[in-house]
Amino acid sequence: MMLRWIVSIILNAVALIAVAQLFDSFHLDGFGTALLASLILAVLNVIVKPILILFTLPITILSLGLFLFIINAVTLMITQALMDASFVINGFGTAVLAAIILSIINLLLNSVVKDSIR
Numbered sequence: 001m002m003l004r005w006i007v008s009i010i011l012n013a014v015a016l017i018a019v020a021q022l023f024d025s026f027h028l029d030g031f032g033t034a035l036l037a038s039l040i041l042a043v044l045n046v047i048v049k050p051i052l053i054l055f056t057l058p059i060t061i062l063s064l065g066l067f068l069f070i071i072n073a074v075t076l077m078i079t080q081a082l083m084d085a086s087f088v089i090n091g092f093g094t095a096v097l098a099a100i101i102l103s104i105i106n107l108l109l110n111s112v113v114k115d116s117i118r
Helices: 003-021 031-055 057-062 067-082 091-118
Strands: 026-028 087-089
Touching: 003 026, 003 031, 003 091, 026 031, 031 057, 031 067, 057 067, 067 087, 067 091, 087 091
Parallel strands: none
Antiparallel strands: 026 087
């Protein structure tokens, strides 16, 4: 269980680095920063995300779940606000695109690694 969580944090950090390579307006100082951002995101996903989902449930249902990308973008923006200048996202639109791409990259990475962790 703990190994799976650690691997998930590392894979999310790799995904963050990949997104930083794709967008000029998404900046990470390095892999250590990506690991810290990934850890903060994990904590926010456990504490803040369920509250946001609860408050936005009607619009999430009406959008057939697509509003979850907006919630993911909000958690990314909170993360970058907590991390100072080592992690910068210039604009909410970039955060939304980054959230979508992060979801796709994490899905792919987790599906590749999932079988080897069991």
